[in-house]
Amino acid sequence: MSSIETRTKGEVTIRDLTKSFKIDGETLTVLRKVSLDIRGGESLAIVGASGSGKTTLLRVLAGLEEPDGGDVLIDGAPVHGLGRERAVIFQEPRLLLWLRVLGNVAFGLEVQGVDRAEAEERARRYIRLVGLTEFETAWPRQLSGGMAQRVGIARALTVQPEILLLDEPLGALDAMTKMTMQEELTRIWDEEKVTMVLVTHDLEEAIYLADRVLVLPKEKGGSVRLLDIDLPRPRDRNGARFVTFRKQLMAEFGLH
Template identity: 70%
Template sequence: MGAQAIARRGEVAVRGLSKSFALAGGRLNVLRGLDLDIRAGECLAIVGASGSGKTTLLRMLAGLESPDAGEVRIDGVPVRGVGTERAVIFQEPRLLPWLTVLGNVAFGLEARGLPPPEAEVRARETIHLVGLADFEAAFPRQLSGGMAQRAGIARALAVRPEILLLDEPLGALDAMTRMTLQEELARIWRDERVTMILVTHDLEEAILLADRVLVLPRSKGERPRLVDVALARPRDRSEQNFVALRRRLMAELSLH
């Protein structure tokens, strides 16, 4: 069987997904009856006002929370808790302070049963991928915020996930570091071809990275909307169509 006949993995199907939380003696509906298909190898950005359910949706995709109704399927299999085919990158890198960069990246591999020598080799490959080859012996306290987040990205990529889930991973960084790492994420996605699902408040970041943008409405009476990002890669933030799409997304968020 040829390589082209092998189905790519990392396809996500969301069906009738609903989630609410207890609030002031009642229930706050965060998501209601969401249906969504995410293609294998796609980059999807999720945007919306605070409280629209962005992080809640990501956590249910990760298996960190259970829905009230509906389900998430990955490659046709229902999600029941966390799984090895998914990796999550949070806003804070959450590195173990007593381990070096190499130790942090290799730790997750060894925890999954990879022999230490093999884990070290793969960890070094991934550290090189994120541009930290000269800092593998550094401890977290010796890293800048951007370097620490690169280490967190390397740790997630090292386990070779089918799906990479990112919750505002660059939100705490300064503007210049953020722009640099946005370009790095675009390059890593292009090279690794994992399914990438990104929660962000930054519309420019969403357009730069995503194939499609899911806009979650502030009002629970409105339906979520999917917007195609039909722009050639690599993308130019100052290009006319890029700017026009950013204005469209701003308008959508302000209207709903």
């Protein structure tokens, strides 16, 4: 069920990416010469302790932060700043409270100059994909956390990006909603054939969703590690190999 080979677009190449922040006059280097190839259509999870720079890496990929050095190439071409081939799903749904579900999902397309009727037509498809057809006319304040996040996901998918960047998208949800949403994300990723880069602090989530897990080092100067999760989908959280992967990943962080 893996779709890595079916997709040639949405390939990301990261070369010697460096990023530091100045905090109170002191320079804090968050990313130190990070290099990585993300295959088109792959699902890659980035895990790391807080402060390891996983969110910074994602924000640089999104174009929300400028790197100090190094390059990001998408399908071979260097990119600077934001681009339409990428869409971001944030931890918070970030919905516009004055638009109904349909308006929120169509928002991305409308901003890109697609006229309202067509944007809404295309939005409806993704509202159906995330299972919210009945709630098209609901206001954001009427939605539960999980449903609001689905709207955010549909909004990002509607612009049909090659690369979906997810910054701890399920971090604020309760455990059960979270598991349901992980299953949904797997299904959506499989249907949309999109490259997915997921930042998470949830190791199980990384194993459940990703083809490969990138482990950012805890201590400065440590090396980046990559873990192949060659499990068939849908994945069984309690399967023997799943558990083995979890143990292995936990060991990376000195956890048992």
